[in-house]
Amino acid sequence: MKKNLKIYLVPHTHWDKEWYFIKDVSDVYLVDNMKNILNSHKANKDEAQFCWDGQYSIIDDYLKFFPDQKSKLKKLVEQKKLIIGPWYTQPDTFNTLGESIVRNLLVGTKLAQELGHSMQVAYLPDTFGFNSNLPQIISKTNNLGIINWRGADDELVKHNLFNLWEADDGTKYPTYNLFRHGYYTGVGGLLKQYHKNWSKDDEVNWDPDQFASKHAQVYLDWVKSEVEILEARAASTNNRILIPIGSDQMPMVKGWKKVIAAMNEIDPENEYILSDFESFFADLVNDPEVMQKAQTIKGQFRYGKYARAHKTITSSRYDIKKLSREVENLIYKELEPLAVMYKEFKGEYPSEIILEATKLLVSCHAHDSLGGCNTDETNRAIIARLESAQGLVEGQITLIKKRIMEKMKLNQNDILLFNLEPYAFEKEFCIKVNTRKQSFALKENQQNINFGISKQLFFDNDNFKIVDSSTDFINKEQKVYSNLAEKDLNATNFLLEEATGRFQTTVNFKLAMPGFGYKVISLTELEQPTNIVNQKETYIENEFFKIWVEANEIKLFDKKRNQTYSNFLELEAHIDAGDTYDFSPPKEHQEKINQLTDLKILTQVHNNIKVMNLNLVYNFSDITYNEINYQTKSQAINLHIVLNQEKIDYNLEIANQVENIRWRIIFNSEIKNQSNSFADQAYAIVARKINDEHTKTALSEKWVDYPIEIEACESLVYLTDNKTAFGVFTKGTNEYQIIGANQEKIAITLFRGVSRIGNRDLLYRGGRASGINDYPHPTPESNLLKKLEFSLSTYVSEDIFKLNVLSKLNATPSVYYQKQTINQFQWKGDTFVQSQNSLKIKKLPNEISFANILALKNLVVTTIKQTWDKKNNLIRFYNPTSKVLKIESNALGAELNLLEEVQSNSIYEINPNEVKTFVLKLTHEKKSS
Numbered sequence: 001m002k003k004n005l006k007i008y009l010v011p012h013t014h015w016d017k018e019w020y021f022i023k024d025v026s027d028v029y030l031v032d033n034m035k036n037i038l039n040s041h042k043a044n045k046d047e048a049q050f051c052w053d054g055q056y057s058i059i060d061d062y063l064k065f066f067p068d069q070k071s072k073l074k075k076l077v078e079q080k081k082l083i084i085g086p087w088y089t090q091p092d093t094f095n096t097l098g099e100s101i102v103r104n105l106l107v108g109t110k111l112a113q114e115l116g117h118s119m120q121v122a123y124l125p126d127t128f129g130f131n132s133n134l135p136q137i138i139s140k141t142n143n144l145g146i147i148n149w150r151g152a153d154d155e156l157v158k159h160n161l162f163n164l165w166e167a168d169d170g171t172k173y174p175t176y177n178l179f180r181h182g183y184y185t186g187v188g189g190l191l192k193q194y195h196k197n198w199s200k201d202d203e204v205n206w207d208p209d210q211f212a213s214k215h216a217q218v219y220l221d222w223v224k225s226e227v228e229i230l231e232a233r234a235a236s237t238n239n240r241i242l243i244p245i246g247s248d249q250m251p252m253v254k255g256w257k258k259v260i261a262a263m264n265e266i267d268p269e270n271e272y273i274l275s276d277f278e279s280f281f282a283d284l285v286n287d288p289e290v291m292q293k294a295q296t297i298k299g300q301f302r303y304g305k306y307a308r309a310h311k312t313i314t315s316s317r318y319d320i321k322k323l324s325r326e327v328e329n330l331i332y333k334e335l336e337p338l339a340v341m342y343k344e345f346k347g348e349y350p351s352e353i354i355l356e357a358t359k360l361l362v363s364c365h366a367h368d369s370l371g372g373c374n375t376d377e378t379n380r381a382i383i384a385r386l387e388s389a390q391g392l393v394e395g396q397i398t399l400i401k402k403r404i405m406e407k408m409k410l411n412q413n414d415i416l417l418f419n420l421e422p423y424a425f426e427k428e429f430c431i432k433v434n435t436r437k438q439s440f441a442l443k444e445n446q447q448n449i450n451f452g453i454s455k456q457l458f459f460d461n462d463n464f465k466i467v468d469s470s471t472d473f474i475n476k477e478q479k480v481y482s483n484l485a486e487k488d489l490n491a492t493n494f495l496l497e498e499a500t501g502r503f504q505t506t507v508n509f510k511l512a513m514p515g516f517g518y519k520v521i522s523l524t525e526l527e528q529p530t531n532i533v534n535q536k537e538t539y540i541e542n543e544f545f546k547i548w549v550e551a552n553e554i555k556l557f558d559k560k561r562n563q564t565y566s567n568f569l570e571l572e573a574h575i576d577a578g579d580t581y582d583f584s585p586p587k588e589h590q591e592k593i594n595q596l597t598d599l600k601i602l603t604q605v606h607n608n609i610k611v612m613n614l615n616l617v618y619n620f621s622d623i624t625y626n627e628i629n630y631q632t633k634s635q636a637i638n639l640h641i642v643l644n645q646e647k648i649d650y651n652l653e654i655a656n657q658v659e660n661i662r663w664r665i666i667f668n669s670e671i672k673n674q675s676n677s678f679a680d681q682a683y684a685i686v687a688r689k690i691n692d693e694h695t696k697t698a699l700s701e702k703w704v705d706y707p708i709e710i711e712a713c714e715s716l717v718y719l720t721d722n723k724t725a726f727g728v729f730t731k732g733t734n735e736y737q738i739i740g741a742n743q744e745k746i747a748i749t750l751f752r753g754v755s756r757i758g759n760r761d762l763l764y765r766g767g768r769a770s771g772i773n774d775y776p777h778p779t780p781e782s783n784l785l786k787k788l789e790f791s792l793s794t795y796v797s798e799d800i801f802k803l804n805v806l807s808k809l810n811a812t813p814s815v816y817y818q819k820q821t822i823n824q825f826q827w828k829g830d831t832f833v834q835s836q837n838s839l840k841i842k843k844l845p846n847e848i849s850f851a852n853i854l855a856l857k858n859l860v861v862t863t864i865k866q867t868w869d870k871k872n873n874l875i876r877f878y879n880p881t882s883k884v885l886k887i888e889s890n891a892l893g894a895e896l897n898l899l900e901e902v903q904s905n906s907i908y909e910i911n912p913n914e915v916k917t918f919v920l921k922l923t924h925e926k927k928s929s
Contacts, residue, residue, distance in 0.1 A: 003271040005231060005239050008280040011256055012051035012246035014125050014183050015058060017089070018378045019368045020757060020772050026249065027061055033251045034062045038072055040254050041081055048256040049276050051083040051246075054123035055090060056108040057363060059115065070115075078116030083276050085112030085119045086143060088362050092370045093124075093131045094712040095314055095321055095734050097328050098682030098915070099862045099876070101134075102898050104362045105141050107355070109899060110868055121281045124148045125183035125244070127367045128310040130301040131712075133684040135175065136167035136915065140898040144281045145174030147242075149182035151301025151309045153694065158295050160236035162284060166298040168684035168913040174285050174294070176242065180229055180306050186243035187250065189222030194253060208255025215255075216262035227270075238290050242280055300686070303694065304705020308770060310371070311705075312583040314712045314735035315662070317372025317379060317782060318751035322732030323386045324370060325811075327361050330393045333812045335400075336865035337420040340873050341516070342400045344850060344922060345407070346840045349866050353396050360389035373580040373757060373771055376781040395829040401817040402834060404518075407844040410819045413523040415442075418815040419513035421861060422851040422875060422891070422920070427513040428644075429814045430454075434823040435503045439526040444511065449521060451509035452609025453532055454642050454649075462500045469532060469604070502822050508609055508644055514849030514925070516864070523818070530606070537603045540610035542643045547612060552596050554614075558796060561724070568668050569650075571616065571637060575625050576662045576752045577762065580782050581770040583662055583710070583752055584762035586625055593630055594618040610643040626660055626755065633658045646797075647729075647810070652750065652790040659783045662752035664737075667794055669726035671719040672742035678720065679713035679736065680804050683862070683878040684913035690738045706764040710737045710749075716807035717746055718800075725800040729793040729807040750790050753783035801858065804880035808860050850922040853889045859910070864920060867900045873922065874900060878915040885910050893919030 015030070017023050040047050052058050063070055076082035088108035091101055105122075112118035122138040122145070124130065129151035138146050146165065157163055157177050165175040178185065191197075193215055194206040208215055223243065230241045245256075256274055263272045284290050302309050314321075335354065343349045364382050368374055374382070405416055413435075419427050433440070438456070442449040456469035513519060539548035546557040547568075556568040573594040578584035598617035603610070616637045620630035635658055640651040654663070676687040694707045711717075717736045718727035728736070728746050735749040757777045758769030771777070793810055797803060817827070824831050859877040867874050874896055879885055888908045895906035896917040910916050 003269065005227065005234065005241055005270040006273060007227065007241045007243055007270055008273045008275040009186060009256070009260060010051060010242065010244050010275055010277055010280065011048055011253065012183070012244055013053055013250040013252070014246060014248050015053040015055060016248055016368055017057070017061075017363075017366060018374060018381065020375055020378070020777065022375075022378050022381050029249060030058055030061055031065055037076070037082060037252050038069070040252065041076060044254070046257065047081070047254060048274055049081050049083055050252045051119070051276055053090060053125070054085065054087050054119060054121075054277075056084050056087065056112045056118075057089045057359070059084060059111070060359070074115050077112070080117055080276070083117075083119050083278070084115070085109050085117070086122060086141065088359065089366050090124065090127060091362070091365050092367045093127055093134060093682065094129060095370045096324070096365050097332070097714055097862075098133070098137065099332050100328055100362060100365055101137055101682060103358055104365060105137070106868065106899060107358060107362065109141065119276070119278050120144050121277045122146045123277050125178065126150065128313055128371060131682045132298070132300040132686055133168045133682040133913065135165045135173035136169050136171040137682065137898065139167075139171050139173045140915075142897070142899060144278065144285055145176065147176045147178065147277055147281065148301060149178040150307045151303055152177050152179065153303040153305040156299060156301065156303060157297055159233055160295060161230065161233045161241075162236040162290065162294060163297045164294045166296050168686060169911050169915075172296060174281070175297075176237070176281065176284065178242065178244065179233060181226065182307060183244045184247040185226050186223055186245040187247045189219035190245055190253060191247075192222065193218055206253065206255070208258040212255070212258040212262040213266070215259045216266055219259065220263055220267055236290070236293065236295070237284060238287055240280070240284060303703075303707055304765075305698070305701065305703045308581070308705040308765065310373075310581045310770070311708060312578070312710050312735065313371040313373060313581055314710075315583060315749040315752050316580050316754070317784075318733065318788065319784060320364070320370065320372050320379060320382055320386070321734055323383060323390070324361070324364060325732040327357075327386055327389050327393065329812050330390065330397070331357055331361065332863045333420065334815055335393050335397050336863055337516070338397060338400050338418070338815070340864055340866060340922075341850065342404065343866070344924070345404060345844065347400070347403060349870070350396050351866065351870065353392055357389045357392040360385050360392070371581070372782070375757065375777070376779050379781065391828060394827070398827040398829040399834075403839055404844065405817055405819060407839050407841060408520070408846060409843070410520060411522065412819055413525070414819050415521050415523055416518055416817045416819075417511065417513065417521060418518045420516065420815060420864065421809075422516045422853045422864065423857050424513060424515040424849065424852050425857065426510050428508070428510050428809070429816070430506065430508050431814050431816050432504050432506050432826065433523055433818055434820050434826065435505065435523070435525050436822060437525040437527070438503055439528055439530040440505075441524045441526060442507070442509065442521055443524065444519070444521045449509050449511065450607060451507045453505055453507055453530070453606040454609050454611055455506040456530070456532065457504045459502050459504065460500070469534070504823065514847060515852035516922070517847070517849035517925075519847040533605045535603045535605070536601065538601055540603050540605070540612045540641070540643055542608065542610055542645070544646050545643055545648065547641060547643065547648070549599070549601060549614070552599055561796070563670060565668050565670055570666050571618070572664045572666055572747070573618070573620070573635075574662045575623065575630070576660050576754055577625065577759065578752075578764070579754050579756050579759040579762075579770060580779060581758065582705075582762060582765050584764040587763050589623050589625065590763075593621040593623060594635070595620070597634075608645065612641040614639040614641070620658070628659055630658070646795065647806075648794045650792045650794075653787065654750070655787045656751075656753060656783070656785050659753055659785070660755055663750045664747045665750055665792065666739070666745050666747045667726075667728055668740070668745050669719045670744055671721050671724070671726050672744040674719055674721065674743065677711065677717060677736070677738045679711060679717040680807065680880070681712065681714055683915040685804060685880045690743050704765070704767065708764055710735060715811040716804055717748070718803055719744070719746065720800050723798065725797055725803055727795045727797070727803040727807065729795065729810045731791040731811055733790060733792065748792060751784055751788060753785070755779060755783060801881040805858065805860055845926040847926070849925040851891050851920065853891050855885070855887045855889055858885065859887070862915075867896070869900070873920040874917055875920040876915065876917040879910045879912055882912050884912070887916070891921050891923070893921050
C-alpha cells in the first residue's frame with residue numbers, strides 16, 4: 001500500500017551556547033547531556049541517532065572537561081549516532097564577513113571529519129535571516145544543500161518547502177525551508193509527555209519500553225495539525241515532510257525507535273521514518289521527480305511573516321560588532337598573509353595560534369552572540385573572547401614583523417612597509433610614527449616622500465598628559481634628550497626614559513609597492529618646527545572637494561563634477577523603544593529628537609591633507625520616554641573630517657550620555673529616485689529594493705516582524721544612476737537605510753542603546769518580548785554609556801565597480817613596523833624580550849615581491865593563507881564587477897573548493913559575484929639593499 005506522506009522525524013537539540021545565560025551555565029548541561037548520550041548508547045547499541053545542532057564546537061567544550069573521552073565520542077560520530085558539523089558554531093550571516101562563514105564551515109567540517117563524520121547539510125535552524133549569496137558558499141563545501149527557517153515569506157519560497165535557491169553569482173542550490181514552526185515543529189508532542197511544564201497531566205512518565213503505543217498515539221494526535229500545515233506545501237518534496245523533534249537546549253530523549261514503530265502501526269496511511277537531516281536531504285536530492293520539478297527562488301531571507309528575522313539586530317551592541325570586524329580583518333588580511341610570507345623566509349607558519357584565534361572568533365558569531373541580544377554578563381564574556389583572539393593575533397603579528405626585521409640591516413627609525421595584496425600598485429598608507437622631534441622627513445632611496453599629517457599627539461611626560469595638535473593651538477618648545485638607541489637597551493630601561501616628551505604622528509601617503517611583499521623607507525627627524533597650520537576657518541578644500549559650514553549646515557562642493565551637495569552630512573538621533581533584537585521608535589514619537597545648539601570648528605592643513613574638526617553639542621526635544629526626560633540631556637560629538645585626495649574620511653567620537661537612543665550619520669548623495677541600493681555581502685555586490693512592496697501588506701497580513709527597509713552591509717553601500725556612484729565605506733557599522741524625499745540619502749546607523757533584552761508590543765514588532773518574555777530583563781550596559789569611536793569614508797566615482805575594491809582596502813589597516821625605541825607600547829608584545837629563535841636565513845633584502853597577479857586588480861582578495869593540510873598556500877577572491885573576467889596567471893595553481901580540496905577541473909575565469917580559491921605559487925623577486 002502506497003503511503004500518502006513520508007514523515008521524517010529527527011531527534012535533535014538547538015544548542016544556544018550563551019544567551020540569557022553565560023556559556024559556563026550551558027557547559028554544565030552540555031556535560032550532563034553528553035554523558036546521557038554516552039551512557040544511553042553504551043546500554044543500548046540500537047539507540048536512535050541524535051543531531052547536536054550541526055555544530056562541532058560542543059565537542060571542544062566537552063573535551064575541555066574530559067579530554068580522555070575523545071575515543072568514545074569518535075566511535076559515536078563514526079557510527080552516525082552523534083551527528084555534528086558542518087559548522088563550528090551556528091553562524092550569523094549578515095554581521096560577519098563572508099570569509100568568516102567559510103572559516104566556520106572549514107573548521108567545523110574538518111574537525112568533525114577527523115572525528116569520524118561531518119553532517120553534509122548546511123543546517124541553519126535559528127539564524128536571523130540568510131544572505132543572498134549563501135547558496136554559492138554552501139555549493140563549494142560538499143554539502144548536499146541547505147535547511148533553514150527564518151526569513152521566508154510565501155512569495156519568496158513560492159509556497160514550497162523545497163526549492164533551488166539561486167545565489168548572486170547564478171549558482172542554484174537545493175534548499176528546504178522549515179516552514180512556519182522551524183526546528184521545534186515536532187517537539188510539543190514529546191514535551192507534553194516528557195516535561196511537567198508542558199503537560200496538564202500530573203503523571204508525566206516517558207517510558208517507551210512500557211508505553212510505546214500510548215506515547216505514539218498522543219504524539220500523532222498532537223502532530224496532526226503540524227502535518228496539515230506542511231502537507232499543503234509538500235508537492236515540492238514528492239510528499240516528504242521533515243519534523244524536527246527538539247528545541248532549545250533539549251537533551252537526547254531515549255526510546256524513539258519503539259515509539260515510531262508504534263506510530264506506523266497506528267497510522268497506516270503515512271510512513272514515519274526515524275531519520276537525521278542528512279539522510280532526509282539525500283532522499284530529496286536523489287529523487288529525480290523532486291529535482292525536475294524544483295522551482296528557482298532568489299534573494300535574501302529577511303522577511304518576518306512567520307518568524308522574527310530581527311533585521312535591525314545589525315545595530316545592536318555596536319561594540320561587539322566592531323571588535324569582531326577588527327579581529328576578522330586582523331586574521332584574514334594581516335596575520336595569515338604575513339605568516340605565508342614569513343614561511344617563505346624559513347619561518348614557522350603559526351597554524352595552532354591561527355586556529356585557536358579563529359575558533360575564538362567564530363564562537364562569537366552565533367546569531368545571539370554576535371547579535372548582542374544577551375544579558376550584560378553574557379555580552380561581557382563575548383567581548384572577553386574577542387579580546388583574547390585579538391591578543392593572540394596581534395602578538396603573533398608583532399613577533400613575525402620583528403623576526404623579519406631582525407634579518408634586515410635597518411637603521412634606527414627605518415620603517416618596514418608591507419603590501420599584502422598579490423599585485424603591485426600605488427598603495428595608500430596611514431601609519432603612526434614615533435619621534436622625539438615634532439618635524440621629520442620620510443624618504444625612499446634618499447628621495448622625499450610627499451606625506452600629509454592628519455593628527456599629531458604630544459606625550460607630555462612633565463605634566464603626564466597627551467596633547468592633540470589638531471585641537472591645541474599652543475606651540476610649546478619641547479626639550480629633547482638623548483636617544484635610548486645610543487645606550488645599552490634592556491627589558492626595563494625604556495620605562496625610565498629621561499626625555500620630557502615624544503610625538504606620535506599619523507601620516508598619510510601613497511607609495512608604489514611591490515606585489516605581495518615589502519619595502520623599507522627611512523624617517524629623519526628635523527630641527528625646524530613642522531608646517532602644520534591650525535586655523536579657525538569654516539572650510540577646507542583640496543583639488544577635488546571643498547567642505548564648509550554655513551548656518552550650521554555642512555556643505556560639499558565636488559570640483560570634478562561641478563556639483564554642490566547641500567546639507568551634505570548630518571547627525572540624527574531617535575528614541576529607541578526597542579530592545580537588543582530590534583530598533584523601534586515609540587508609537588507617539590517617531591521623529592528625530594536632536595537639535596544642534598553649539599558648534600566649534602578648527603581646521604588643520606599639512607601638505608595634501610586637510611582636516612576639519614567639529615565639536616558639536618546637541619540638546620533634545622521635550623519628550624519623556626521610559627522615565628527619561630530627554631530635554632534634560634545633552635550630547636557632545638567630535639567629528640573629524642579629512643580630505644584625503646578623492647576620498648573623504650570621517651572619524652567620530654561620542655561619549656554617550658543618553659539611554660534608549662539611536663544615532664545615525666546621513667550623507668546626501670544627490671543620486672535620486674533609484675530602484676535599488678547596493679551593498680557588499682558575503683563575496684557579492686547585492687542589489688536591494690529601496691521600496692519593498694511587503695511594507696504595504698505586512699500589517700494586514702499580521703506579520704510577526706515588520707519588514708522595515710533597513711539593510712546590512714560589510715564595508716560598502718552605494719547609490720548609482722549608472723553614470724556616477726556615491727559610496728560610503730564602513731568599518732564595523734553594518735546597517736544602512738535609504739531615506740530622503742527623493743531617496744537620495746544614505747543613513748548609516750552608528751549605534752543604538754537599549755535598556756532590556758526584550759520589550760513587548762513594539763511599533764515594528766508586535767506581541768511578546770523577544771528573548772525573555774517572562775519579565776522585563778534589564779540590560780543597562782546595552783545602552784553603551786561609554787566612549788564610542790566610528791570610522792567611515794565617502795567616495796564618488798564613475799568607475800562603479802572600483803568602489804568595492806577600495807572599500808576593502810580602506811577597511812584593512814596599513815601593515816608596517818618602525819624600528820625605534822621611543823614607544824615600546826604601540827604594538828602588543830613589543831615590550832617582550834625575544835628568544836634567539838631567529839629565522840634560519842642569512843639576510844633579507846630591503847625590498848621583495850612574491851607575487852604580481854595583475855589580473856586580480858579589479859577583484860577583491862579576501863585571504864592568502866596556508867591550506868588546512870599545510871601542503872600549499874592558497875588565495876581566495878571574488879568578482880564585484882558585472883563582467884566575466886579572465887584570471888590566468890602562472891601564480892595560480894589548481895582550483896580548490898572552500899574546504900580547500902583540489903577540484904577536478906580548474907577554470908581560470910570568474911563570473912560576477914563569484915568567489916574562487918586557487919593554490920598560490922609564490923616567486924621571489926628581490927631588490928638589492
